Amino acid sequence: MTKNSPFISSLAVGASIIAMAVPALAQEAAQEGAVPQAAASANNADIVVTGSRIVRDGYTAPTPVTVASTEELAKTTPSGVADALNKLPQFNNSLSPSKSANNFSNLPIHGNVLNLRGLGTPSNNPKGPLRTLVLFDGMRVSPTEYVGTIDTNVLSQLLMQRVDVVTGGASAQWGSDAVAGVVNFILDKKFTGFKGVAQAGVDQRGNNGNQRLGGAFGADFAGGRGHVLLSAEYSNSEGMLRQDRSFSTQGYNFVGSLASSCSLAANGQSRTCAAPGTATNPYTIVSDVRISALAANGRIVGSSVTGNPFVGRVINNDGSTRPFDLGTAVGTTGFQQGGDGYKIPNDTNAISPLTNYNGFGRVSYDLTDDINFFVQGLYARSKYHYFTQGNSLIPATESARIYKGNPYLSTALDSALTGANDYYVVGQQDAGQPKPIAYEKTDYWTATTGLSGKFSDFNWQVTYSHGDSKHSMDNVGLYDNRKLYAALDAVRDPVSGQVTCRVLLDPAYASQYAGCKPMDVMHGDPSRSTPEGYAYATGTSSYRARFKQDAIAANISGSLFELPAGPVDIAVGVEYRRQTxxxxxNADPAMLLTSAQKEAYFAGLRGLPRVENAQFPYPTGQINTLAYWLTNVGGSHGKLNVKEAFAEIAVPILKDTSFFKELSVNGAIRVTDYSTSGTVKTWKAGATWKPVDSLLLRGTYSHDIRAPNLYELYAGPQSGIGIVNDARNTAGTYGSGQNVNANTLTVGNPNLKPEVANTYTFGAVFAPEFLRGFSASVDYYNIKVDKLIDSLSAQQLIDNCRNAGGSGVIECSQIDRASPTTFPSLVNLIPQNIAFLKTAGIDFDFTYRTAVGNGGLGFRLYLNYLDRFDAQQYATAPVAHYAGVSVVTSNPAGFPRWRGNLTVDYSNGPFGITLGEQYIGKMRLDIPGGATPIQFVNPKVKPVWYTDLTLRYTIPHGDGGNFEFFTTVNNLFDKDPPLIPGTVPGVNPPTNIAVYDIVGRAFTAGVRVKF
Known part of the structure; x- marks a missing residue:
């Protein structure tokens, strides 16, 4: 980088602007106790609340900050700090083990990933929330997963003092990703002594057992010049299956309510209905809903012989067939109630089992009276395992062709095939075969070293950190498609008379498929009828990811000079990051993108799915399958570097005059140079005004960014499937269509640019002298994000192309078809800077503490009112309005107008009791973003209250030590979640898992010790 680079020039201009123009815009300090978030810093100049980088005793920035001590958070949520934070209304639609779907293992999205303001949603990108910046003691935490997310479970919880939550844009002070705000986990660097925790829990039905064990130690050495911190923690959750909750076993699903609109398809095997969710056919909830495309045990869905009488029949375990039972009609095409058909089974994970190990160490030493050296390191291991979607033979993507002469065909079935190369097409979903299991493991470590010190009125710090994440995934027991189609094509060896794989009789390919054993799908569960064949046909899809980050940062802060109203303070710094x-x-779709690659990979096999398999009859076209059933993850390789410089200034304007007890302005600017997307500038300006001692008024305006991460830029092809309605018939024109699985392929986009956000907040803090112990803050926020990185879903691409007449728009180019009359062979999902998102609302924070009898009583109430949450996925799409909506999709999200969290705590001597109340306001059902509103027979979702109760008893021990025994009951009244199923059977438990508790009443008991 040269001296004349845009980066340096922009920094110089920005610094000049701050020095010359900001004095009309920033803020000053508030009196001790005047602001809830400043309470933690009273009389302690070393504690800096995260709303600013300015270090001044008592200084209060104009940016709203929520401060929560980890001790208070643990009182109602002993499972962990992140779980407790997610009960606060500032967080919405975060990911956690109990709030994530577990059907697929393509992405590592099962940890505790915080989502401030819900700005990580809504999105068709399933990576998880990415617009919240996470800090550990003021330093950026490197991603724990290669997709760019941070699982906050890796952080040392026992040594956390508090959590600062900046509830507004903060990119100028803290850097990229702080579009929604900042979550800063503050380390208790001066902790001395020992503390530990041992606890265990289970829900009242005996599921979701969990344990936690940990200890932390701190001590001075070298006569107080040095300090050491150590901690080790272990936690384990045994998880929960969907079938462990009765409401998840009933097969609830949203379907059209007008079953009379349905007509029987020409082949008599399914029904076609009017579009569900319309005013004439609104959605309603029906139990035992199934997909009519095939039967779980097996169904003959096609044949090369025109008019074959067995097409559409169900396969029995003895090899005979029977008519397909269409059950009762429901008002959605391709669905039915009862009868045959299939759905995702109930014995899959609602909560994935999880084990976490965590260790932390820190040593600091005063080299001189003014210079301190420190080195710290953190290691964490997270292990998950869960059932993924079962091995299936799905028409159009994974169905089986069973040829004449296959020994597993009954005589009647074989006789109905006339030619030697005639065949049946068989679909099978869940005949009882073992479910694949995903084993995920993340090893994460980070080490930081640095120097900090003071000179004159300035504080400085220089740090270097390295973060390293290794993620491994093994999806065991998946259909290995090359072996699967070799095993399915069974014949009799003309010499031995034994059943064998046809390909073994071909000298050109026999060695390639050595060890092949035939597999039978004509007698139900193939793992029972032909266990050796099933074992041969299944394998392990694996991927390994390594993410590394190196970062260097230097900053200095202090007072430039004094004005009549107080000191003018600045903070400046530079940062450099490099990521790889x-x-x-072993299942990279890039190896099988072209027809030639697929033909070579599957050489010697017949019966492979071809692109026309969704249409009858089945001509020979391009192979329409990849290496494994479901989990085919593409390789990703990339690197970037980031150079940053920032400056912040706080200028006091007036002090101790009429109506101006304090008036201050604050401004910040950051210039950032990305090797991938160029130079960007972020800035922030704010002001505080104290007309009287008990009232503080504040406001900010900021310009923030989030740059695309490495995975968004360079992700390799990744396969998926999803049910879509193509609405195209065999004539190439658009009709009613069918609900059929389509193959999708998601890839990165190296041309992505940073997202851009503008945020403004204004509010007030009130701490009246006549009511000591009480403080209240009310803040309005308004955030708009442009150039949002998003990708359209397969259905949206198909719909947009159809609405354009089938050609002429970019969406049509992302859909691969063998011909205009055939179902899509592939839908390409590509992230782009196409969307915008805008949200606005009001935060309320009320705190009150007082003496009651011989004890102390405390109240803390957090409230949020969501006024607006609007999103548009691309320029010509309708604006989707999410405020007050429970989104009904396979990846549900919820945006209640009102959310709240009240904590009431009373302590008297050794006894204490804490009552927590979480409120989730009423919502309405919708699927926003369509040209017309989606209609439901009953769209109302009632408000939900969750009550948590903790009892504790403290036994003193030694000098200042104690044993605190506690028991917590979460969801005290065992509140069931609202019944909100999806529109595809069995994808999730039938509620909005992003919002509501699916565990029910749960108990935790344990002891905390401190010496």
Missing amino acids: LNLTS
């Missing part, structure tokens, strides 16, 4: 990503896979 490497992901390798």
